[in-house]
Amino acid sequence: MNxxxxxEQRRQARSAKQLVDAGLLDLHKQAADALLDPKQGKLVREHxxxxxxxxxxxxxxxxxxxxxxxxxxxxxxxxIRAAILRPDAEGIALRQxxxxxxxxxxxxS
Amino acid sequence: xxxxxxxxxxxxxxxxTKHSDYVIIGSLSVLGAxxxxxxxxxxxxxxxxxxxxxxxxxxxxxxxLGLGSDFEQRFGYYxxxxxxxxxxxxxxxxQRLIKIDRERCCRMVSRSERRRHFQVRPQRTARPxxxxxxxxxxxxxxxxxxxxxxxxxxxxxxxxxxxxGHRRRPQGAWH
Numbered sequence: 001m002n003x004x005x006x007x008e009q010r011r012q013a014r015s016a017k018q019l020v021d022a023g024l025l026d027l028h029k030q031a032a033d034a035l036l037d038p039k040q041g042k043l044v045r046e047h048x049x050x051x052x053x054x055x056x057x058x059x060x061x062x063x064x065x066x067x068x069x070x071x072x073x074x075x076x077x078x079x080i081r082a083a084i085l086r087p088d089a090e091g092i093a094l095r096q097x098x099x100x101x102x103x104x105x106x107x108x109s
Numbered sequence: 110x111x112x113x114x115x116x117x118x119x120x121x122x123x124x125x126t127k128h129s130d131y132v133i134i135g136s137l138s139v140l141g142a143x144x145x146x147x148x149x150x151x152x153x154x155x156x157x158x159x160x161x162x163x164x165x166x167x168x169x170x171x172x173x174l175g176l177g178s179d180f181e182q183r184f185g186y187y188x189x190x191x192x193x194x195x196x197x198x199x200x201x202x203x204q205r206l207i208k209i210d211r212e213r214c215c216r217m218v219s220r221s222e223r224r225r226h227f228q229v230r231p232q233r234t235a236r237p238x239x240x241x242x243x244x245x246x247x248x249x250x251x252x253x254x255x256x257x258x259x260x261x262x263x264x265x266x267x268x269x270x271x272x273x274g275h276r277r278r279p280q281g282a283w284h
Contacts, residue, residue, distance in 0.1 A: 006194075013192035020189075024176075054185040055154060060110050061185075062152020097154050101187065104177025 024095050025085070031100040032081040035073075044103070045073055051099040065097045110151050110186055112140050112209070118156055118188055121180060122170045130161035132206065134196055135189075141207040155189040164193050 001009075034044040052069050055061035068090075072083045085091065119131055135157035139146045155176070159167035167190035174180045174188040181187035 009192075009194040013194035016192060017195055027176075051182075051185060058114075058185055059148070060114065061154050062149060064149075065152060097152075098176065101177040101181045
């Protein structure tokens, strides 16, 4: 493969990855909105905590992320959005290990 | 996550694509080098992967086994599609891939997944045991030694002859 074709494929791969990351950020914006919603907030929080418990029981996820998500979900409403959408590396890693997968289909529809 | 979890995911991926060889990149690739890395190295719930001979189908796998899929909701981890062009790796990395035998992993999965997901394992109840400190000088399991006040581990009085000769399996124990 010639170098320019290789570089083009790399560009495409990185664009695809950026799209996935953007989708993940959108999902968490929706999760933050849902958590702050007076009607569905409690249900969304319980569902997320259920998923975190599953990670904990099965030793699936780093205990650091398990605790971080539990801490976030116990925050008062005004702080929760900023904690979920924090833009630093820790925030990106947290969103990669997300308990809000159950909202994906809702986000798509 | 461990090799069993990854093998479980790959078994499902194989059902979808009919491909048997997958490349795993990212943090969980350490499971190729060792089956028991430190927990801190395997703490991700997303498996970055692609089929070795058909990388484009990684997105098909992610659609079925990715974040938000029934698989992810049920088991708590998911497949994340990546392109082989995404990572920048040293020359010759493909020749240095570590091959893990799927057959062996799948056999392990079938046992562990059955236990973990499809069966409720009853709690093992403690068997009553004689307190051997109270019968020093005699073999604790010798038959027909009548020691009226031998006690089990709960501190209750127990007839030693009865407990040595008629050990009952506790109800609901797993053997």
